[in-house]
Structure formats: C-alpha cells, structure tokens
Amino acid sequence: MANCSRLGVMLAGIKLKNPVIAASGTYGFGEEYAPFLDLKCLGAITLKGVTLAPRKGNKPPRIVETPAGLLNSIGLENPGVEEVTRAILPRAAKLNVPLIVNIAGETVEEYAEVAARLEGKFGVAALEVNISCPNVEKGCLSFGSDPKAASEVILAVKENTSFPVITKLSPNAGNIVSVAMSVAEAGTDAISLINTVKGMSINVRKRCPELGNITGGLSGPAIKPIAVCMTWEVAREVKNVPLIGMGGIMCAEDALEFILAGASAVEVGTGNFVNPRVTLEIIEGLENYCMEQGVKNITELVGAAWKEG
Amino acid sequence: MPVLIKAPVLLNEQVGPGIFLMKVHAPAVTAECKPGQFVHVRTTSERDPLLRRPFSIYRKEKDAGNLQLLYEIRGKGTSLMAGIRAGENLDLMGPLGRGWNLDRKPGTVIVIGGGMGTASLLALVEEFCSRKGFKIRAFLGFREKKLVIGAEIFARAGAEVTIATDDGSCGYRGPITDLLPRSVRGTGPFYIYACGPQAMLRRVAEFCELEGIVGEVSLDHRMACGTGACLGCSCRVKKKDSWTYSRTCVEGPVFTTSEVLWDG
Incomplete structure (x- = not known):
C-alpha cells in the first residue's frame, strides 16, 4: 500500500496519510463502502451533509444519468445533527479514518448551531461547511454565491468550533474567486471545490423534467474541466489557504490535474458509484507517479502547473 | 457480504x-x-x-x-x-439489497411477474419448489406473445403457470392481475410476490389489501451507488402515522404491499 512519506500531507492542521478523500454525499457515513475496501487506507472520509433538524430530502426521481455525468437532487436528506452525534459518529469513528463532517443550514445561526453540537466529538477531524448545495430551496447556495454572506457563515462556524474548517464552494457562484477570497479572509482553514454544477434534463417522451425537483447538480467526468479550471483560478488568487479539488475524478491522472492546478488534496465522489475501489486505485496511481517522476512528497506537485509556467 | x-x-x-x-x-x-x-x-x-x-x-x-x-x-x-x-x-x-421473505410455513405461493419483472421471481419459485408443502402458481404478463420469456422454465421448476398478454396473442388478453384467484381467505397460508411495472404492482397491492394479506413487491428505481450511500433511489414508504423515504437499494428492492406509497 501507499508509502506514507511520499503521499502524506498536512491539510489545515490535519495529518492525512494520503491526499485522497471520499466526497460528501457520495459516501454515506462511510460504513456503506466497508464491504468493498479497507477504509483505513483513505486519506479521510467526508460524511453526508448534516443539518440541525432531520431533512427528508427531495421528491424522486432524484437522479438521472447524463453523458459522462450524473444529475442529482437528493436535497440534503439526513437524520439531523442529534442523531448523527448520538448514533452515527460513534460508529463512523470506529472506521479508524479521519472524518470530515459536512454541515449545512438555512441560516447563519443554523450553521453555527450544528458546528457547536459537533464540537469536540470523537473521531471528527474537521468540518466542511457546505455553502454550495444547489438542491435546497433555502440557505446553502444563497450563502455560497455571495462573498459577504459566505464570510458571515464561516465567521459564525469558526466561533463555534475548534475543528479546522473547510469551506466547500459552488461553481454556481457568480464569481468563485471572490467567494474564495472572502472565506479566506474570514479564516477558513481550507477550501474545497467544486460542488455540483446546476443543471437539468428533460424527458422528451413524457415531456417533463427528469428530476422530481426539476433541477439538480451535475457531477462526474462531464464537469472535470470546469472543476480543474476553478481550482486553478482560486489557487492563483488565494495562496495562503490550502485547496481540496474535486469534480469528476475517476483515476490518478484526474487527481493529478487538480493537484498540479493547485489543490493540496482531492475528493472523489461520483467515481465511487462507478468503482467502489476507485479511491484505492487513485492512491496507488499517485504513488506510482511519484516514484516514476522522482517526487519525494506529493506536496511538491501542488500548483506545479502554474508555478513552472 | x-x-x-x-x-x-x-x-x-x-x-x-x-x-x-x-x-x-x-x-x-x-x-x-x-x-x-x-x-x-x-x-x-x-x-x-x-x-x-x-x-x-x-x-x-x-x-x-x-x-x-x-x-x-x-x-x-x-x-x-x-x-x-x-x-x-x-x-x-x-x-x-433485501430479497424476498422466505421465512414461510407451507402454503400457496403466488408469484406475479410483468415483462422483465419475471426475472426477479424465478429464483424464488425454485427455492419454494425445493421445499415440501408448497404449491406454486405463477401469473406472468407480457405485452405480446413474442415477449413471453421463461414460462416453460417456471413450469419446469414446478409452478403452475398462467399467461396473459396485452394484445391477447398468448393466453388471457388483458392485465395479468385480472386472473388472480378470487377470495383466497380460508384457503390456508397464502403468499404474494410480485415484480413488474408500477401499475401492475399497484393492482397487486390493492388485491392484497382486499384479501387482508400482506404481499411483497420488488421495485425498480434509478440507482447510483447500489450500497445505500447516495440516497438517489429513495422511495416513499409508510412509517407509523406518517411516511419516510426508504432506499430501494438497501431497504428494498423488496418491500411489503402495506408499506409502499404508490403516489410517487
């Protein structure tokens, strides 16, 4: 398995054995994938988005496949922070892998309250603040598309947690770089990008939208070039905050694109649906690439595409 | 696992x-x-x-x-x-996923399949045929004769097979659910298993309700992960006085007729 010294990274004060993280919303609470791989081999797992109150989620159909992509509109279905801290976190903590808890809310106060309820919980390595879900009516993306509102959420979360805070940004924000700069100023410890790209699909036989919620978020290989570009753009402007790149990563080469664009780590989402062991294959591929290229630690590659350009 | x-x-x-x-x-x-x-x-x-x-x-x-x-x-x-x-x-x-309930006392097993839904039922028929004391009847519905698949395999396995087609080109003309036996009450343990188009499953559920029995249906929804992680295949099921979303890939694809909400 991966050589820790080559792939080991420090991210927002968290020590990861490698920079490959399972992405929120695609990995449940971790245990769903336990039959298929040794979860301890992952850099970290980001859990399904958690809100203050339980959420039932959106009306089905919630997913539809598109060319090299997946449109989803789950709508942040989750059992609520109380159930997560009581029943789920203790189980997830036994997986022996750093856990990043993704949190969402409809108001600044809700984000703060969810962060407060998670404070000090065993097994948690960091919080990922979701200000980028395109599938809920209130909150979330409305914060993520406005630099000032985004910074208010991050300030409020930072006040209520001692965990490192990662802010997850949306490609649907008018200007992702200005949102990134704003949350960096508010003290986010890392930035993850991108969440899904808003999209829709219409069934021409039934003459109606494919998704129950009409619109959804697009993920998968179809969005990778958008995600690499945004990682590049944010990396050029926000140099003091580490980035976690994601969007359509299916193999080590894809992950390397994000790293070379300026990401210190990557999250893998939709790829897990296609190949539950894809994260392990990416880790192995990164290790091989570093060996072949004489890279002593993968951190050397972060932003190498623009640093040398 | x-x-x-x-x-x-x-x-x-x-x-x-x-x-x-x-x-x-x-x-x-x-x-x-x-x-x-x-x-x-x-x-x-x-x-x-x-x-x-x-x-x-x-x-x-x-x-x-x-x-x-x-x-x-x-x-x-x-x-x-x-x-x-x-x-x-x-x-x-x-x-x-969760398969069919096999924990049954000897009795009559009725499987109802529509089109490719029959694919989910053969293994079930073979299981009950291998046990003592079960009578198995298979009601299989198709669009037309040339799409009738597996009828003889169900029969060879030991089921009494009844066929219906939408156009009447083979067997009864009309929905297969028209042929379900009338009033099964008092005929001993009686089990219903169905897989097929939603409209057919809904009629099966109505039949079960009339007969006062709980049947099982296997649902077909778009799925991404298949392991319960993504919540993409959720469907509505009854829960106490209310309802909740259940994952077709984990809590299903088999659900009981009494728990499924058919209005989407």
Whole structure:
C-alpha cells in the first residue's frame, strides 16, 4: 500500500496519510463502502451533509444519468445533527479514518448551531461547511454565491468550533474567486471545490423534467474541466489557504490535474458509484507517479502547473 | 457480504426480441445471494455510460457457482452488455439489497411477474419448489406473445403457470392481475410476490389489501451507488402515522404491499 512519506500531507492542521478523500454525499457515513475496501487506507472520509433538524430530502426521481455525468437532487436528506452525534459518529469513528463532517443550514445561526453540537466529538477531524448545495430551496447556495454572506457563515462556524474548517464552494457562484477570497479572509482553514454544477434534463417522451425537483447538480467526468479550471483560478488568487479539488475524478491522472492546478488534496465522489475501489486505485496511481517522476512528497506537485509556467 | 468482482462470462445469448440471458461464474456471489437480491453491473470500462446498472438475480446454480441474469436492451448500458462475449469478464457488485421473505410455513405461493419483472421471481419459485408443502402458481404478463420469456422454465421448476398478454396473442388478453384467484381467505397460508411495472404492482397491492394479506413487491428505481450511500433511489414508504423515504437499494428492492406509497 501507499508509502506514507511520499503521499502524506498536512491539510489545515490535519495529518492525512494520503491526499485522497471520499466526497460528501457520495459516501454515506462511510460504513456503506466497508464491504468493498479497507477504509483505513483513505486519506479521510467526508460524511453526508448534516443539518440541525432531520431533512427528508427531495421528491424522486432524484437522479438521472447524463453523458459522462450524473444529475442529482437528493436535497440534503439526513437524520439531523442529534442523531448523527448520538448514533452515527460513534460508529463512523470506529472506521479508524479521519472524518470530515459536512454541515449545512438555512441560516447563519443554523450553521453555527450544528458546528457547536459537533464540537469536540470523537473521531471528527474537521468540518466542511457546505455553502454550495444547489438542491435546497433555502440557505446553502444563497450563502455560497455571495462573498459577504459566505464570510458571515464561516465567521459564525469558526466561533463555534475548534475543528479546522473547510469551506466547500459552488461553481454556481457568480464569481468563485471572490467567494474564495472572502472565506479566506474570514479564516477558513481550507477550501474545497467544486460542488455540483446546476443543471437539468428533460424527458422528451413524457415531456417533463427528469428530476422530481426539476433541477439538480451535475457531477462526474462531464464537469472535470470546469472543476480543474476553478481550482486553478482560486489557487492563483488565494495562496495562503490550502485547496481540496474535486469534480469528476475517476483515476490518478484526474487527481493529478487538480493537484498540479493547485489543490493540496482531492475528493472523489461520483467515481465511487462507478468503482467502489476507485479511491484505492487513485492512491496507488499517485504513488506510482511519484516514484516514476522522482517526487519525494506529493506536496511538491501542488500548483506545479502554474508555478513552472 | 457483497463483493466487487470481475466475473468470467460463460454465456451471453439472445433469448427473445432484445432480451438476453447472461451466465457468469461468480461463486462468491452465489454462495451468499438470496432470491430477490440484485447485482450492480458496470457495462463498460469507459466513462459513458457512467453508472452501473442493477439487475435481479435470475437464477443461481449454487453448485457450479454460476449466476444468471435476464435482461432487455433498454439503452446504452444494456446495449453494451449485450455485446460482451463469453470469455470476457463482467464487473459486478453483489449480492445487494433485501430479497424476498422466505421465512414461510407451507402454503400457496403466488408469484406475479410483468415483462422483465419475471426475472426477479424465478429464483424464488425454485427455492419454494425445493421445499415440501408448497404449491406454486405463477401469473406472468407480457405485452405480446413474442415477449413471453421463461414460462416453460417456471413450469419446469414446478409452478403452475398462467399467461396473459396485452394484445391477447398468448393466453388471457388483458392485465395479468385480472386472473388472480378470487377470495383466497380460508384457503390456508397464502403468499404474494410480485415484480413488474408500477401499475401492475399497484393492482397487486390493492388485491392484497382486499384479501387482508400482506404481499411483497420488488421495485425498480434509478440507482447510483447500489450500497445505500447516495440516497438517489429513495422511495416513499409508510412509517407509523406518517411516511419516510426508504432506499430501494438497501431497504428494498423488496418491500411489503402495506408499506409502499404508490403516489410517487
């Protein structure tokens, strides 16, 4: 398995054995994938988005496949922070892998309250603040598309947690770089990008939208070039905050694109649906690439595409 | 525990118009799987079509460790699958999901299949036929005669088979549910299992309610992960006085007729 010294990274004060993280919303609470791989081999797992109150989620159909992509509109279905801290976190903590808890809310106060309820919980390595879900009516993306509102959420979360805070940004924000700069100023410890790209699909036989919620978020290989570009753009402007790149990563080469664009780590989402062991294959591929290229630690590659350009 | 394997394909042949039977060697799956469970198949190593496709386990040859899948070409994924040749490998995960309830006292088993829904029922019929004291009746409905698949296999397995087609080209003309026996009360233990189009399942659920019994239906919803992680395949089920979303891939695909909410 991966050589820790080559792939080991420090991210927002968290020590990861490698920079490959399972992405929120695609990995449940971790245990769903336990039959298929040794979860301890992952850099970290980001859990399904958690809100203050339980959420039932959106009306089905919630997913539809598109060319090299997946449109989803789950709508942040989750059992609520109380159930997560009581029943789920203790189980997830036994997986022996750093856990990043993704949190969402409809108001600044809700984000703060969810962060407060998670404070000090065993097994948690960091919080990922979701200000980028395109599938809920209130909150979330409305914060993520406005630099000032985004910074208010991050300030409020930072006040209520001692965990490192990662802010997850949306490609649907008018200007992702200005949102990134704003949350960096508010003290986010890392930035993850991108969440899904808003999209829709219409069934021409039934003459109606494919998704129950009409619109959804697009993920998968179809969005990778958008995600690499945004990682590049944010990396050029926000140099003091580490980035976690994601969007359509299916193999080590894809992950390397994000790293070379300026990401210190990557999250893998939709790829897990296609190949539950894809994260392990990416880790192995990164290790091989570093060996072949004489890279002593993968951190050397972060932003190498623009640093040398 | 489900496994992720590359299973050698032993056979993949057309058995009807656009309908194929694939046999793969997958002892790790056959050792574990129960009737009504499914496998999640990657139909290409390319990135389009992207997602896996879920298929009912049609039949298992436990001693040989072989698994049979019956499928119809519906789109890109199944079309690619039809092109896989014997000797190649099939990338599959499974067994997945909750299968049919097999914990039954001797009695009458009625299976109702519509179209490709029959694929989920053969393994169930074979299971009950191997036990003592069960009478099995299979009600199978299809669009037309040339799409009637598996009737003789159900009969060979030991079921009494009744056929209906939408156009009357084989058996009864009309919905198969028209033929369900009237008033089964007092005839001893009586079990209903159904898989097929939503409209058919809904009529089965109404039948069960009239008869005062709880049947089982296997639902077919779009699926992404197949392991309960993504919540993409959720459907509405009753919970106490209210309802909740349940994952077709984990809590299903088999649900009881009394829990499914049919209004979407």
